[in-house]
Amino acid sequence: MMMKKTVLTGLIMCGMVIGASAQAPAQSLGKNDPKAKVVLDGVSKRFKSLKTVIANFILKVEGANNSVNDTKKGSVYVKGPKYKVIMDGQEIISDNKTSWTYAKDVNEVTISNVDQSNSSMTPAKIFTNFYDNDFLYRLNGETTEKGKVLQNIELTPTDKSKNFFKVLVDVDKKNQTLARMKVFEKNGNRYTYEITNFTPNGAVKDDLFTFDAKKYPGVEVVDLR
Template sequence: MKVRLIIVSVLFLIGNIGNGQIDAKAKKVLDKVSSKVKSYSGIVGTFTIKSITSKGKNNGTKSGSITLKGQKYILKQGKTEIICDATNIYNFDGARTVTVTPVEESISTLSPQNLLSNFYDKDFSYKLVNTTASYFQIELWPTDKRKNYSKVTVFVDKKKDIITKAKILDKTNNTIEFSLNNLNTSANISDNAFVFNKSKYPSNIEILD
C-alpha cells in the first residue's frame, strides 16, 4: 500500500525551491510540471509497479488504476483500494478490513498532500542528470537521512510536462520502478467518487480508526 501512495506522490513532485541543494535546470523542469499538473481538472490512468532486488532480480510486476482530483485520489490494485477524500485516507485490504488514517498523520511520509505543500520545498535536493529527445531524468535525494529510501529518479515526458516513470531506491538497494500509462489529464471527476461508502464493501467489513 505504501508503494502505491508513492505513485501518486511522485506524480506531484512539484513546488518552489527550498533548503535542499538546487539545480537550476531541474528546477525549471519541475516548475513546468508544477504548473501543468495544477491546471488539470482531474487525472485518470493506469500504473504498473516492478520490484527489483539489489541483485537485479525481478520480483514481478503488478498493475492498477489511479484517479486524482486536487488532493483527493483513488488507487486500485486487484481487490485492494485506497481512497483519500483530502481529510482521511481509507485503506481497504481487499478482504474485510478498512484502516482509516487522518491525512495530517501522514505529514512525515511521502504522501500526495505533503508533496503538494511545502514538504517538497524543504525535504529534497535534486539534479537534472540526463536529457534525451523524449524525456528529462532528474534524481532527488531526501535531506532527512532517516527516510527509508535513499533516492528517487523521475522521468519527465518532454511533450506532456508530466512525470510518467519513477524509480525509488531504498536503503537496502532494492528498487521499486513504476510507470504511469494511459493518462487522461482532462477527466471530469465528481467529488462523490472520493466519498467512502461502507455499503460498497463486504457486509462483515471491519473499520479501524
C-alpha cells in the same frame, strides 16, 4: 498482506518508504540544479492547471539480490487534494479529511484521519512541488523512448534518516508530465512507477473519493480515528 500494503503505501508516499543497492552510499547532490527546477516547476504548474487527473501506471518491484521480481498495474484518480488509488484488489481513498485503506483479500477497510501536516505525501503532491523542501535535485540530461523526449532528474532526500537514498524521475518534455519514477531503498529494493496513460480533466465524480461500505458486503471496519 504486509508486502501488498507496503507497495501500495509506497505509491501514495511517492517512494518515501520504498527503492537499490544496500551498499550504495546516501550521498548528497550538494546543491540544487536550476535547470532541474525549471523542469520540475513546469510539471507542478501543469498539474495545478488541471481540474482532475486520471492516470494508469505499472509498478515494477525488484527486491535486493533478486529476491523479488514482480509487476503490478494500477490506476490513480486525483481531484484537488482528493484521491483514489486502485491496485490489485486494494484501494486507498481520501477526501482530504478521512482516508480509507481497503484490502480485498481479507475484506477489511481501515479508516483514519488525514495527516494535514506539510510532511505528509499524497498523489497531488507527487505531481506538484513536493521536491522543494524534501530533496536536492539535478538534471542528468535527456533520453528518447518510444518517440518521447524524457528529461532525467535525480533527487536525493535532505533527511538522511529516510530509508531510501535516491529517486530518479523522468519527465515527458512535451507534455510536462511525470513519465516514470524509480525509488532506491537502502535495504536493496527498487520500485519503478511508470505512467502508461495520463488523462487530464477527465470526468471524476466526488463520490469516488469516499468509501461506501454498502458496496462491500461483510466488510470488516477498523476505525482508527
